[in-house]
Amino acid sequence: MRNLALKARPIEDDGEDHLSALDFGRIATLIEGEAGIKLPPGKRLMVEGRLRKRMRALGQADFASYCDFLFKQGGLERELTHLINAVTTNKTDFFREAEHFDYLVDHMVPNLVASRGERNCLLKVWSAASSTGAEAYTLAMVLNDLQAQRNDFRFAILGTDISTAVLAQGRRAVYPAEMIAPVPPEMQGRYVMHPRRAGARREVRIVPELRRLVRFNHLNLMDGSYPFDRDVDIVFLRNVLIYFEKADQEAVVTRLVGHLRPGGYLVLGHSESMIGTSLAVRQVAPAVFQKL
Incomplete structure (x- = not known):
């Protein structure tokens, strides 16, 4: 009997622009080193979602261009604060754990x-x-x-x-x-x-x-x-x-x-x-x- 189970399609195959595994790893390493915050591979879609608005503000066409700007074109120094703002989690409530x-x-x-x-x-x-x-x-x-x-x-x-x-x-x-x-x-x-x-x-x-x-x-x-x-x-x-x-x-x-x-x-x-x-x-x- 033929196995009809569907395999999960890799993120890169969904037709959307995504961070490469290499670029995500570079960003994750940078954020952990600068802010102490861990970004495991399971956070890649979350990071992408938060960075898209920032990329549009800079006029970057895709994640590859954005990462080239960060790591190859000297943009990291002026972009680091915006990058940290984008990817850090800021869950908060009034009277939390009252x-x-x-x-x-x-x-x-x-x-x-x-x-x-x-x-x-x-x-x-x-x-x-x-x-x-x-x-x-x-x-x-x-x-x-x-x-x-x-x-x-x-x-x-x-x-x-x-x-x-x-x-x-x-x-x-x-x-x-x-x-x-x-x-x-x-x-x-x-x-x-x-x-x-x-x-x-x-x-x-x-x-x-x-x-x-x-x-x-x-x-x-x-x-x-x-x-x-x-x-x-x-x-x-x-x-x-x-x-x-x-x-x-x-x-x-x-x-x-x-x-x-x-x-x-x-x-x-x-x-x-x-x-x-x-x-x-x-x-x-x-x-x-x-x-x-």
Whole structure:
């Protein structure tokens, strides 16, 4: 009996323009070296989809021409930022893994304020892979409400990311209206502005009083050192280590812990295990670690 099973057709046989295996490998190696992000062969279609818009903007006819521009014609130096912007994943939500914000209110801030012994002390909070800013502004909402209740601390929030495109959106603080659905209604009333006239796409903006409490800076977590304060109270680094190799995970966490003051907190994503057992930290809640 003849076998009628159909074999999967190779990507290159579908009539579309595609990255060659060689060119994809060169891009994947470049991105891992520059940003620490792994791009296995299964990500090739995703990378192609994200690069097509960039290719059109440059007037490149196909992937082969684009890769020649990058690797043979000296275009990489001025194109690298755009390439990283295009291929990096920027999944983010307001109040993602909300139990971390509950722990912040119930434990982190009270412990930090008590240990400081200062009147109206300044708490420094760092969203180390901030993407478009949803995490940073969630922190600002939660801390601003808590500050109004306690009236015994101040706070400042830093958001950093490797993608200049998402940092620009974070600074604008404009989001699709449906994205704020996880924000409690009472917080939406205080911290979210709606347009007076509805446009084709419903968008909202974070209020200026909150935007002033958050600043955004470019940072590649793969850099050997970070040009930021070393007395940070809380670092959020959630759902980014999963894209890194083990050695890079440990190096990044080690550097970030070095920026925490003693007693400060590191918050990872629930899908991530603690990296670097030799670090001077103790686990105090799921995916939450305190520097000794």
